Amino acid sequence: MALRLGLTGGGTGGHIYPCLALAEHLKLQNPSISMFYLGNPHKLEANLLKNPNLRDSQSRPYMDYVQFLEVNSEPLVKNPLRLLSWYKSFQIYTNEAISALKANKIDFVFGTGGYAAGPVFAACQKLKIPYIIHNLDAHMGLANRFFVQDAYALTLGVCDLGIKPKSSRVFVTGNPIANKFLQTLDLTNKEKNFLLVTGGSQGAKDLNDAIGTILPELLKLNLRIVHVTGAKLFDDHVVKFLDGSLDKYPNYQVLAYTHEMPELCSRAAFSVCRAGAMTISEMVAASVVPIFVPLPWAAHDHQNKNAASLVASGAALSVDQNSKAYTEDLLLAIKEVFNNLDAYRLNLKNFASNNAAEKIASLIL
Secondary structure: OOOEEEEEOOOOHHHHHHHHHHHHHHHHHOOOOEEEEEEOOOOHHHHHHOOOOOEOOOOOEHHHOEEEEEOOOOOOOOOHHHHHHHHHHHHHHHHHHHHHHHHOOOOEEEEOOOHHHHHHHHHHHHHOOOEEEEEOOOOOOHHHHHHHHHOOEEEEOOOOOOOOOOOOOEEEOOOOOOHHHHHHOOHHHOOOOEEEEEOOOOOOHHHHHHHHHHHHHHHOOOOEEEEEOOHHHHHHHHHHHHOOOOOOOOOEEEEOOOOOHHHHHHHOOEEEEOOOHHHHHHHHHOOOEEEEOOOOOOHHHHHHHHHHHHHHOOOOEEOOOOOOOHHHHHHHHHHHHHHOHHHHHHHHHHHOOOOHHHHHHHHHO
């Protein structure tokens, strides 16, 4: 009888894309597997999964082989007066998950956390369905922490957190990266003066402003810079730093958004970026030396923790956005990495782990 696998995790793309990477790997290896994504119908997981333009390395829409099952969810509230109301809602959502798991006869669940996964993990506990929790970051999120004890196994994207389920099965696998990203990479095309700047899919205003401020100094280094600002921040950035003209600097290209990140990472030698788990995984896979500007308000400072081991090993640098000398520090970091690229890239190779999906798939099977 073919395996019927549930996938869950949501709220951010970082929780969703590893599930889709695993789904593609499993489908290529075992076409008979049935897969179901359990998530909030009003959140990003539904939009991404149902988007026909989001395709795997075989040009198949994910929704062609991953069925979406609606399970509502909401973040845990901190207000004690609203806690009872939240708990009642959580019970309703858990019952939704129980119904979905039973109706679709799901044998096993893989989840990356986020509040979307909470009701599904709770339903697994009640139905005695085994589940694997994958923790992407160097800090364990609330949903993962609450349900990890009863997990069949815990897989980890960054490092061992010293937390174990009752089964004691803990595996540092790295984070699953989309096969499409890996297949598109061509590390023979590296350009030593190519700097990629990205604040993630939504962009990062503080990062954009810092780059804009030091741009004249950067261009003196004869760098070629591609800067992905984020769609909502694009117009303001162009007006503020380019006098409204995209052609102001020949070696500085500004993009609102891009679907060509694998191609850009293939050519880029180094990058200024946030320190989210999937950003780090993709930069390491593409041998792009990161200069991290960790998100200061990330939960439990997990972006700084994500970056720590790479920085300590001489594979990356990190710049504090809250420092009074933020822009000056960023300029110095860019110069440092640019002048010592070979050493940083050599150290970065020690972190490469592009077979996380394969490792987790083997564990599930």
